[in-house]
Amino acid sequence: MQENKDSLALRAISVMIALIAFILGLLASVAALSGDEYGRVNLLLSLFLFALLPAFGLLATAVFLSLGRRSGIAALLVELRVTPKRFAALLARQGGAAQRQRILFSLSQGWLLSFVAGNLLGFALMLLAMDISFVWRSTLLEASDLLPVLDFVAMPWSFWSAAQPSLEMLSQTQDFRLQGSPNDANYVGQWWRFLLAAQLCYSLSPRTLLWLIAKNRLTRKTETLSTDQNRKVSAENPISEIDRLAKSVTEIPVDSILFDLAHTPDSLLSDIGERLQVATIHRTPVDLHSQLQRVDYANSPALVVLVRSWEPPLAELADSLREELTAEQQSNLFIAPIDWVSAPQKNERLVEPQVAHTQEWRRFCASAVDCTHLSLYGAKP
């Protein structure tokens, strides 16, 4: 929000400066073309305003661009604190240095374009409302000396013959104040085409082009920055944590059958067997499938399967249990995930399985085979 406010404030100030530049441009044209009491306007001074000054400006821009200081003179003015503090502060809040340079470059081209537009409007108004006689004066130069320079200046619009200088035009418009006003009226008015072409070529066209490029780059970069900031990688939905958990017990009927799928150490396994008072222990069956087929369920009230708590339940275990046990037998099935530690010189002892592991097995009991979870850790010996 602050960013938007700043941008709007910056734009308002910028428009104000552009307006001032436009008025200055207009006044400069009017002043340059006012002439003396005979309506005579110094061609060379007009040329200075409409061709030489813009050409130097373009050269300065090119130099700053090649040095990598896109904001050029405008940046220097900001640095020298000539600009209003508010403008400098607003500018400072526009992203990083590179972004600020882009903004300043775009704004300064806009201001220069406004000045040029003011120039052109003043030029047009003066041509419409005044009878301007363009003359030139020089103590040192002759028409033949000046012609090559003007020809060089007019090279870019060589296709426009009416706007080209000629020796005859130059000779006929050279003014000597002592002689009064002997200039040929046919020629003194013709220079406006040359001056217009100079403005179009050295001011309006390049500045418009630079302004468009600067504006385009700024817009593109601003959009990129905005996209970057808004970019978010959508995260996968977490798996639902509300899955059903099987009932958990700590005791089972005596004389059950125990299957050890956990590769439980001998001492620990016999402890567990004693504690549960099981009838039979089947140690680490290689093929659970066939082992389950050989069990006499008629004399066994329940079946206990010991598993390693940290190993996730596999579909293979669920397949075997589902295939070999009836629904009733599954209801008398207990799965006991265990964890243990081995202390040097001592027997292994059970430790409490991690909560995540217990949950994993209880989910398995509920969803895969509909059996009961047996917690051996903490159960009474």
Added chain:
Amino acid sequence: MSALTLPRFAVVGHPNKGKSSIVAALAQNDSVEISSRSGTTLQAAAFKIRVDDASYTLIDTPGFQRPRRALAWLNQHASSADQRREAIALFVSSDDCAAQFPDEVALLKPISEGAAILYVVDGSRPYNPDYEAEMEILRWCGQPSMALINPIESDAHIDTWQQALSQFFKVVRVFNPMLADRLRRDEILEAFAVIAPEWRTQIDLVRANYTQQDQIRIVDAGKLLAETLELLCSYQLNQQTLSKSQAEKLKPVLEARYFVEMRAIESAAHRRLKELFDYRNLDSEIIDLPIEGDLFDTEKWVVWGLNRQQLALTAAIAGAGTGAAFDVATGGSSLLIGATTGALLAGGGTWFGADKIARSKVMGLPLGGFEARHGPSANRNFPYVVTGRFLGLLEALQNRTHARRDILTITDSTLQDKIDTLQSHQRKALTAAFHRLSSQKVVDDLPNTLRPLLEAMSQMTFK
């Protein structure tokens, strides 16, 4: 280079042994789904890792669910070693197998299409012969293979796992995706090239590009820090009012907004830094940015927010311009009298008439008033504080892996240690730059001034 000839590694193993974590750490992608629940990965998912013009692919796969039965099926379809690869090909293409062994088909398919094998086990738990069926299946594939022992909780059983795994795999490495810095990752990439020499050129290019990418990231981080410093050190809030008392009443409002927005600027910079290091889902926490001192002030303004001095200067320039037009019109014979007079008249008139202008109204709107301001911070230490916090995050990101999903707590980096490692001229340039920043002056080429500091930090991190 076609997609199939580019290096491809299928990360396979028992469920919940950290396969996805390994993919996230190696791919440096924190959007890889990791869960403490088994069976999270249901389909093989390929992550193409592009590092400039080099790339390789890691394929995250579901864990083995029916290894013994799958091996039994394979044994029925291959009576001798020469038929094993064909049996695997038949297994992955069979509709019956896809129905009976969906997980095994999903994980073996990329391997049968040419991917090398990265087999992952948990080194914190004892070896279990139940794993032998799946290792046997992988051996049948006949593809280049490597085992990674992931010490999820501890390294208690690494030795026994190494002994067992070396019988099935040519290369066995210990790799903890939660602690894997760039050197560890590079070691694994080097091991990839060992198991699959035909991919060495591409993998070496990836490694070289990773090194280059690290350097580019430091440069980009320097630019981001420079932007952030410039923004935070010059940040100011202002509000125009009609009277001084109204302006002073705004103090608490502006103060609160200033703190919130300064912190928002810093948060945005931290988010961009995380994104620079490919952390797009990482949550972090940090103590609030300390902003000290009374930064509130009020000042009179006249027209367009300019103060008396600025308004007089603007008027003088405009007056000089107008007068200069007169000078041009006279062909210079006025000897710049126009410009001088214009500047003096306009500037002087505005200076002395500023109060009157401020009191006047145009269409009911006042031309002047007071401005309440908060900021910018002029504290000399402020740029150091911002930099310390930024480098704290940078350091944490460089030490972190994309497999971690916990909240990152950012602590200030010990800035002085890093500054001490700089050369004398670099230290001076940094001090001068920070001084200019705290005086709200523009610093030329701030990113390059900051770069040695970031490089020093980076070197200390990986020492």
